[in-house]
Amino acid sequence: MHDTLFVTGASGQLGQAVIQHLLTTEGVSPARITAGTRDPAKLADLAARGVRVVALDFDQPEAMAQAFAGTGRLLLISTDALDRPGRRLAQHRAAVAAARAAGVGHVLYTSMPNPDDSLVPFAVDHLGTERALRESGLPHSILRNAWYQENLLMELGPALERGQWTTAAGEGRYAPIARDDAARAAAAALAGTAEAGRIYNITGPELLGMDDIAAWAGQVFGRPVAAVKLDEATRTGILVQAGLPPFIAPVLVASEVNIRAGKFALLSDDVRALTGRAPAPLAATFAAIRDAGPPAA
């Protein structure tokens, strides 16, 4: 029983990919895996394969300890509750408290790069969750996921269309990771390669600036694209005009300003150490999109 692996947020994009990697890449038997999600009906296919699928909602703390009972290793995937400051941290604290009450053997948490020195407004959620884990006394590991390469895809189409990729990231660089590589790393870590007490920086294989990203887009799609560096206000206006919710646009721009300030400039070999395999470069993710068909403008 103690070797049960539990994944929270299991119907999210990362959660689903983690479970696929547990089953295929790590060869974990479905009977050892529990998938926790707010909507178990979404994971009927996993249940049919023998994965235990349970209802789990960080907003319903009273039911969580029971759901975690008997769990050996738990992957706590951060939620997307950014609508109200403090809400996500309260959710994560409740999950950590439930893991403690259930006597979970080891908790892994998906954090972000350098949450202790960040201009990103929601960094406090990750910092607070890391702290809650330390204070819980539970054996735990932190997976500090770099920004996904897929975050760039939202703007790839318009950038190719206009030949311009606008940004507030200036000359800053970061090492975006394919979501699937972050999932592969989380699955390997959960299945056993993560050591308690360690922080892993889950980065892509190369530090890239927006000039590099624009150039890769141009090269892969065969069209010239140049990065256009803007101040925060102008960039925020462009994103709002493009239809981004007004509470998301400033968060996205703050991430770019964080890159500009050098606070995301982290490159690590931890993915290879956890998985035995190098993560994919951004050009490969762009090429996969190109090969799947033209991006929407």
Ligand SMILES: NC(=O)c1ccc[n+]([C@@H]2O[C@H](COP(=O)([O-])OP(=O)(O)OC[C@H]3O[C@@H](n4cnc5c(N)ncnc54)[C@H](OP(=O)(O)O)[C@@H]3O)[C@@H](O)[C@H]2O)c1
């Ligand atoms: N590194 C990056 O660039 C980046 C980008 C976007 C997001 N993130 C973070 O990484 C997480 C996973 O990314 P993703 O791409 O899989 O995002 P996603 O597809 O938007 O998934 C959202 C996740 O939040 C979970 N969730 C929401 N409310 C919850 C609640 N009340 N209780 C428990 N879980 C809840 C969902 O679980 P269920 O629906 O299964 O309940 C799901 O796993 C996100 O939630 C966010 O914290 C990171």
